[in-house]
Amino acid sequence: xxxxxxxxxxxxxxxxxxxxxxxxxxxxxxxxxxxxxxxxxxxxxxxxxxxxxxxxxxxxxxxxxxxxxxxxxxxxxxxxxxxxxxxxxxxxxxxxxxxxxxxxxxxxxxxxxxxxxxxxxxxxxxxxxxxxxxxxxxxxxxxxxxxxxxxxxxxxxxxxxxxxxxxxxxxxxxxxxxxxxxxxxxxxxxxxxxxxxxxxxxxxxxxxxxxxxxxxxxxxxxx
Amino acid sequence: xxxxxxxxxxxxxxxxxxxxxxxxxxxxxxxxxxxxxxxxxxxxxxxxxxxxxxxxxxxxxxxxxxxxxxxxxxxxxxxxxxxxxxxxxxxxxxxxxxxxxxxxxxxxxxxxxxxxxxxxxxxxxxxxxxxxxxxxxxxxxxxxxxxxxxxxxxxxxxxxxxxxxxxxxxxxxxxxxxxxxxxxxxxxxxxxxxxxxxxxxxxxxxxxxxxxxxxxxxxxxxx
Amino acid sequence: xxxxxxxxxxxxxxxxxxxxxxxxxxxxxxxxxxxxxxxxxxxxxxxxxxxxxxxxxxxxxxxxxxxxxxxxxxxxxxxxxxxxxxxxxxxxxxxxxxxxxxxxxxxxxxxxxxxxxxxxxxxxxxxxxxxxxxxxxxxxxxxxxxxxxxxxxxxxxxxxxxxxxxxxxxxxxxxxxxxxxxxxxxxxxxxxxxxxxxxxxxxxxxxxxxxxxxxxxxxxxxx
Amino acid sequence: xxxxxxxxxxxxxxxxxxxxxxxxxxxxxxxxxxxxxxxxxxxxxxxxxxxxxxxxxxxxxxxxxxxxxxxxxxxxxxxxxxxxxxxxxxxxxxxxxxxxxxxxxxxxxxxxxxxxxxxxxxxxxxxxxxxxxxxxxxxxxxxxxxxxxxxxxxxxxxxxxxxxxxxxxxxxxxxxxxxxxxxxxxxxxxxxxxxxxxxxxxxxxxxxxxxxxxxxxxxxxxx
DNA sequence: TATGAATGAGCTTTCATTCAT
DNA sequence: CATGAATGAAAGCTCATTCAT
Numbered sequence: 012x013x014x015x016x017x018x019x020x021x022x023x024x025x026x027x028x029x030x031x032x033x034x035x036x037x038x039x040x041x042x043x044x045x046x047x048x049x050x051x052x053x054x055x056x057x058x059x060x061x062x063x064x065x066x067x068x069x070x071x072x073x074x075x076x077x078x079x080x081x082x083x084x085x086x087x088x089x090x091x092x093x094x095x096x097x098x099x100x101x102x103x104x105x106x107x108x109x110x111x112x113x114x115x116x117x118x119x120x121x122x123x124x125x126x127x128x129x130x131x132x133x134x135x136x137x138x139x140x141x142x143x144x145x146x147x148x149x150x151x152x153x154x155x156x157x158x159x160x161x162x163x164x165x166x167x168x169x170x171x172x173x174x175x176x177x178x179x180x181x182x183x184x185x186x187x188x189x190x191x192x193x194x195x196x197x198x199x200x201x202x203x204x205x206x207x208x209x210x211x212x213x214x215x216x217x218x219x220x221x222x223x224x225x226x227x228x229x230x231x232x233x234x
Numbered sequence: 235x236x237x238x239x240x241x242x243x244x245x246x247x248x249x250x251x252x253x254x255x256x257x258x259x260x261x262x263x264x265x266x267x268x269x270x271x272x273x274x275x276x277x278x279x280x281x282x283x284x285x286x287x288x289x290x291x292x293x294x295x296x297x298x299x300x301x302x303x304x305x306x307x308x309x310x311x312x313x314x315x316x317x318x319x320x321x322x323x324x325x326x327x328x329x330x331x332x333x334x335x336x337x338x339x340x341x342x343x344x345x346x347x348x349x350x351x352x353x354x355x356x357x358x359x360x361x362x363x364x365x366x367x368x369x370x371x372x373x374x375x376x377x378x379x380x381x382x383x384x385x386x387x388x389x390x391x392x393x394x395x396x397x398x399x400x401x402x403x404x405x406x407x408x409x410x411x412x413x414x415x416x417x418x419x420x421x422x423x424x425x426x427x428x429x430x431x432x433x434x435x436x437x438x439x440x441x442x443x444x445x446x447x448x449x450x451x452x453x454x455x456x457x
Numbered sequence: 458x459x460x461x462x463x464x465x466x467x468x469x470x471x472x473x474x475x476x477x478x479x480x481x482x483x484x485x486x487x488x489x490x491x492x493x494x495x496x497x498x499x500x501x502x503x504x505x506x507x508x509x510x511x512x513x514x515x516x517x518x519x520x521x522x523x524x525x526x527x528x529x530x531x532x533x534x535x536x537x538x539x540x541x542x543x544x545x546x547x548x549x550x551x552x553x554x555x556x557x558x559x560x561x562x563x564x565x566x567x568x569x570x571x572x573x574x575x576x577x578x579x580x581x582x583x584x585x586x587x588x589x590x591x592x593x594x595x596x597x598x599x600x601x602x603x604x605x606x607x608x609x610x611x612x613x614x615x616x617x618x619x620x621x622x623x624x625x626x627x628x629x630x631x632x633x634x635x636x637x638x639x640x641x642x643x644x645x646x647x648x649x650x651x652x653x654x655x656x657x658x659x660x661x662x663x664x665x666x667x668x669x670x671x672x673x674x675x676x677x678x679x680x
Numbered sequence: 681x682x683x684x685x686x687x688x689x690x691x692x693x694x695x696x697x698x699x700x701x702x703x704x705x706x707x708x709x710x711x712x713x714x715x716x717x718x719x720x721x722x723x724x725x726x727x728x729x730x731x732x733x734x735x736x737x738x739x740x741x742x743x744x745x746x747x748x749x750x751x752x753x754x755x756x757x758x759x760x761x762x763x764x765x766x767x768x769x770x771x772x773x774x775x776x777x778x779x780x781x782x783x784x785x786x787x788x789x790x791x792x793x794x795x796x797x798x799x800x801x802x803x804x805x806x807x808x809x810x811x812x813x814x815x816x817x818x819x820x821x822x823x824x825x826x827x828x829x830x831x832x833x834x835x836x837x838x839x840x841x842x843x844x845x846x847x848x849x850x851x852x853x854x855x856x857x858x859x860x861x862x863x864x865x866x867x868x869x870x871x872x873x874x875x876x877x878x879x880x881x882x883x884x885x886x887x888x889x890x891x892x893x894x895x896x897x898x899x900x901x902x903x
Numbered sequence: 904t905a906t907g908a909a910t911g912a913g914c915t916t917t918c919a920t921t922c923a924t
Numbered sequence: 925c926a927t928g929a930a931t932g933a934a935a936g937c938t939c940a941t942t943c944a945t
Contacts, residue, residue, distance in 0.1 A: 016929065040353065043265035046915065056931045061916070121352070128351035128403075129344070130263065138410065166436025172407055173440055177399045180351075184395055187361060213389025217396055221444025239904070269940060279906040284941075462925070486799065488712035492919060502927045507920075567798070574797035574849075575790070576709065584856060612882025618853055619886055622846045626797075630841055633807065659835025663842055667890025685908065715936065725910045730937070906945080917935070924927080 013073050017063035028053050028063070029077070032070055037118040041071060041130045068132055075126055078119045085112045098155035099219040106178070106211060113182035114207070124183050141175070148174040152222070162224050170222050177218065185210065236296050240286035251276050251286070252300070255293055260341040264294060264353045291355055298349055301342045308335045321378035322442040329401070329434060336405035337430070347406050364398065371397040375445070385447050393445050400441065408433065459519050463509035474499050474509070475523070478516055483564040487517060487576045514578055521572055524565045531558045544601035545665040552624070552657060559628035560653070570629050587621070594620040598668070608670050616668050623664065631656065682742050686732035697722050697732070698746070701739055706787040710740060710799045737801055744795055747788045754781045767824035768888040775847070775880060782851035783876070793852050810844070817843040821891070831893050839891050846887065854879065 017025065031053045035044045046067055050057050064070045086108045091101065113120035127144070131137050149171035155161035188210070189203045240248065254276045258267045269290055273280050287293045309331045314324065336343035350367070354360050372394040378384035411433070412426045463471065477499045481490045492513055496503050510516045532554045537547065559566035573590070577583050595617040601607035634656070635649045686694065700722045704713045715736055719726050733739045755777045760770065782789035796813070800806050818840035824830035857879070858872045 019929085040263070040265050042263050045913090047913075057915090058917085058931055058933095059929075062929060062931095066915080125352040129348045130353060165440070166433065168411075169433050169436030170440055172433075173396075173400050173437065176403050176407075177396050180399050184399075188391075210389065210392050210395075213392030214396060217388070217393055217441075217444040219444075221440040221442075242904095268938085270938075280908095280941085281906055281943080282904080285904065285906095289940080465925095486709070486711050488709050491917085493917075503920085503929095504922080504927055505925080508925065512919080571798045575794040576799060612879065612885070614857075615879050615882030616886055618879075619842075619846050619883060622849050622853075623842050626845050630845075634837075656835065656838050656841075659838030660842065663834070663839055663890040664886075665890075667886040667888075688908085714934090716934070726936090727910055727912095727938080728908075731908060735936075906943105908943095908945105910940105910942080912939085914938075915936090918933085919931105921931080922927105922929095924929105 012076075013064050013069065014062065020063070028055070029074070033074060033118045033122065036071060036074060037121045040125065041132070044071070071132070074119065074122060078116070078123045081116070081119075082109055082112045085109070095158065097158070097160035098151045099160070099215055099223075101151060102174075102178075103211075103215060106181070106215075110182050110185065110207065110211070114185060117182075117186050120182050120186075124180060127179055144179070145171050145175045148178075159224055161222055165222055173218065173221075177214070181214075235299075236287050236292065237285065243286070251278070252297070255297060256341045256345065259294060259297060260344045263348065264355070267294075294355070297342065298346060301339070301346045304339070305332050305335045308332070318381065320381070320383035321374045322383070322438055322446075324374060325397075325401075326434075326438060329404070329438075333405050333408065333430065333434070337408060340405075340409050343405050343409075347403060350402055367402070368394045368398045371401075383447055384445055388445055396441065396444075400437070404437075458522075459510050459515065460508065466509070474501070475520070478520060479564045479568065482517060482520065483567045486571065487578070490517075517578070520565065521569060524562070524569045527562070528555050528558045531555070541604065543604070543606035544597045545606070545661055545669070547597060548620075548624075548664075549657075549661060552627070552661075556628050556631065556653065556657065560631060563628075563632050566628050566632075570626060573625055590625070591617045591621045594624075606670055607668055611668055619664065619667075623660070627660070681745075682733050682738065683731065689732070697724070698743070702743060702787045702791065705740060705743060706790045709794065710801070713740070740801070743788065743791060747785070747792045750785070750788075751778055751781045754778070764827065766827070766829040767820045768829070768884055768892075770820060771843075771847075771887075772880075772884060775850070775884075779851050779854065779876065779880065783854060786851075786855050789851050789855075793849060796848055813848070814840050814844045817847075828893055830891055834891055842890075843887065846883070850883070 017028075020028075031049060035049045035052070039045070039048075044067055046060055047057070050060050064073070086105065089104075089108060091104050093100070096104070125131075127137065127141050129137055149167055152161055152165070152167055152170055152174075156163050156165070185207055189206060240251075243251075254272060258272045258275070262268070262271075267290055269280070269283055273283050287296070309328065312327070312331060314327050316323075319327070348354075350360065350364050352360055372390055375384055375388065375390055375393055375397075379386050379388070408430055412429065463474075466474075477495060481495045481498070485491070485494075490513055492503070492506055496506050510519070532551060535550070535554060537550050539546075542550070571577075573583065573587055575583055595613055598607055598611065598613055598616055598620075602609050602611070631653055635652065686697075689697075700718060704718045704721070708714070713736055715729055716726065719729050733742070755774065758773075758777060760773050762769075765773070794800075796806065796810050798806055818836055821830055821834070821836055821839055821843075825832050825834070854876055858875060
């Protein structure tokens with residue numbers, strides 16, 4: 012974690028450092044990032060960096076923490092409409108929030124994505140983070156089976172893997188589809204939002220259909 | 235591409251260099267790899283490296299090329315039983331080959347995987363490779379629609395994305411599931427192979443069911 | 458010399474700074490000592506250090522001064538029993554005091570010892586301090602010759618050098634012989650004190666015999 | 681130990697590096713020495729230093745090794761006249777050689793001296809070297825007792841300590857007495873040599889008298 | 904072709920010192 | 925007086941690359 016000095020910094024300066032650090036890691040990756048380049052860009056003295064952070068790793072972990080924190084905040088801001096939602100309705104709600112966040116914070120989202128695909132301090136770190144994510148999806152599906160939303164014959168491991176693999180790179184994919192300039196944020200009523208929604212629907216439709224409860228399928232009120 | 239000097243090398247020496255290069259990139263990533271460390275490990279002179287390759291990037295691209303080549307070779311060795319297979323039967327055949335190859339070449343597979351998830355010379359490079367892969371799956375599905383194997387109402391973009399996202403990290407996932415020692419290769423009749431097959435079946439079942447032709451399935455008002 | 462600010466400090470705070478400074482110099486030497494490490498250990502602000510001292514050198518010289526002062530105080534506390542002692546009786550008295558002091562202040566004693574053997578601001582500084590010490594012993598011996606305690610044929614330079622060389626590292630040697638824990642101070646009636654006294658006697662015996670007035674010793678053809 | 685690269689260097693270049701390294705350590709001590717300063721003085725690239733040595737410590741230990749080696753070589757060049765010498769005759773012979781060497785290599789001698797008085801990689805290192813030296817003198821004296829040259833009642837620990845303490849700084853003392861310019865080497869027939877011999881005699885006289893066999897002293901048939 | 908010494912730019916990190924609060 | 929953030933020089937060390945042998 013950054014040192015108190017960092018948090019005592021004026022808001023704008025701190026933000027500028029964070030922004031440039033995100034840019035640095037997003038551009039060059041965990042191993043390619045350079046303190047020298049960062050402080051030059053930020054216009055601070057090299058020694059100052061060490062007043063704020065232990066080292067680059069410290070800063071890197073803070074950025075991941077920051078991203079997770081902010082995304083969680085976004086999700087908390089719109090509580091799920093029903094406590095006993097089907098897994099895919101839950102996902103729909105979650106994705107609306109998290110994709111929204113990630114699309115408006117593409118560089119930080121990219122860092123987090125790459126942290127989960129091999130970039131990072133160690134392979135163990137990556138494996139741990141990824142296992143946590145897969146576990147979450149697995150639990151979600153298990154609960155769905157209990158409530159009859161999910162096919163009981165489903166291979167849970169396979170299904171959790173499909174969800175992790177598909178949803179993890181989702182916002183990266185969306186970002187590559189819509190040619191998004193860094194400042195050109197996606198607005199809730201813009202055409203990009205509509206395109207995103209459409210693709211999201213197509214996606215979840217495939218997944219839900221592939222995993223959903225198959226016996227009572229006829230009266231699926233969903234379609 | 236490596237220089238002619240490299241290909242004139244004795245087979246065993248060339249292979250040792252390749253193996254250690256794979257190890258280097260798999261361990262430290264594109265940006266963390268070091269020529270110094272590599273030549274020290276390989277026991278060759280530093281100058282010799284530059285007799286074989288332009289630079290690290292040259293070697294890196296060669297490794298990717300090598301992996302693609304070898305995987306293609308494996309696929310060519312077992313031709314598809316039927317020229318007009320359904321997309322998922324094609325995938326089943328392909329995966330049997332490619333997963334088999336990647337599981338027995340985990341370090342090189344890891345490099346290729348990371349090359350497609352952000353590690354590499356440039357973002358453009360990554361995007362290009364990934365687009366090629368997605369295009370392939372898209373074409374496969376389109377052909378499947380023509381032959382009636384795939385739901386014509388399917389969102390092709392979404393489906394191609396699901397396939398890319400799911401199948402790309404597949405062997406990495408399998409490798410993490412089965413605790414594989416480098417020498418402990420997966421043999422066709424071992425228990426690990428059975429476990430892999432089971433998971434592969436579960437996976438394709440979900441995808442096929444989610445994307446398959448829905449019309450013959452009773453009165454699905456969905457499609 | 459430290460600034461007035463330092464001497465206006467509360468006794469305990471000032472003492473803590475001195476103790477930690479001693480620890481710092483004793484551990485890392487004159488050139489290895491670090492202000493950063495010291496203030497971190499002492500829990501004072503970096504700026505405060507400069508309120509108390511000009512720089513590290515200032516603090517260093519103060520510590521030496523302090524050690525000399527304290528040792529002198531110890532010696533003053535037990536005045537010599539006879540104003541016209543033989544040089545070796547004088548030494549015996551002096552050593553009892555100074556060794557006692559140094560053994561109970563091993564870290565500061567170590568700094569002073571190293572200051573006289575090459576560690577310090579400059580070679581001139583070292584030479585000067587050492588010359589003063591040698592001069593003292595030389596005078597002591599000269600006076601001894603006058604009173605008939607010391608062999609008049611003695612090479613005064615050589616003898617003063619022997620005394621300086623032997624007595625300077627004495628307490629360091631004793632400290633290495635008795636395994637002394639920092640807190641485990643040598644008490645006047647402990648077994649360590651007895652061992653020290655024995656070794657001191659053996660030592661002075663050699664020196665006294667080697668330098669002492671040789672005429673009364675039968676017909677020594679040597680002198 | 682330095683790397684082979686270093687030993688493959690042209691003689692004059694290697695010698696220049698050694699000379700400047702000696703100068704560096706002698707001037708600034710173990711902790712104050714700087715690679716940057718050294719390479720600047722030597723006119724070699726910083727990277728080259730690391731082609732020759734692991735780090736500064738590597739170079740430091742090599743210098744000590746070199747000094748020991750050279751001194752041993754000098755001693756080997758003039759074998760002791762009699763196999764069963766008295767301890768002090770042995771010392772006389774040894775000192776003639778070692779002091780001769782050290783006086784003509786004052787900077788390296790200074791480094792070795794300081795290595796034995798607290799400057800160096802660790803306190804353990806210092807203690808070990810010093811213990812070896814003291815052990816040597818102790819053995820020498822013990823043998824002298826057996827042969828009747830040394831007073832059997834002598835406190836061996838105290839005596840070995842006196843020898844170590846006196847002889848260790850000896851050449852440093854001599855060097856400070858004779859104002860020696862670096863190039864102004866002491867020649868065997870110069871006036872400085874005579875002064876050194878005189879002081880050496882005075883010194884050994886004191887020590888020998890102080891430790892020598894005291895009872896049969898009159899008819900000393902040994903000499 | 905193979906070699907490995909030479910190079911200097913560039914890295915991370917620590918440091919003493921200043922100074923506004 | 926106390927504070928601790930800011931600073932840039934300088935440290936040790938690694939690196940890719942060149943080039944003479």
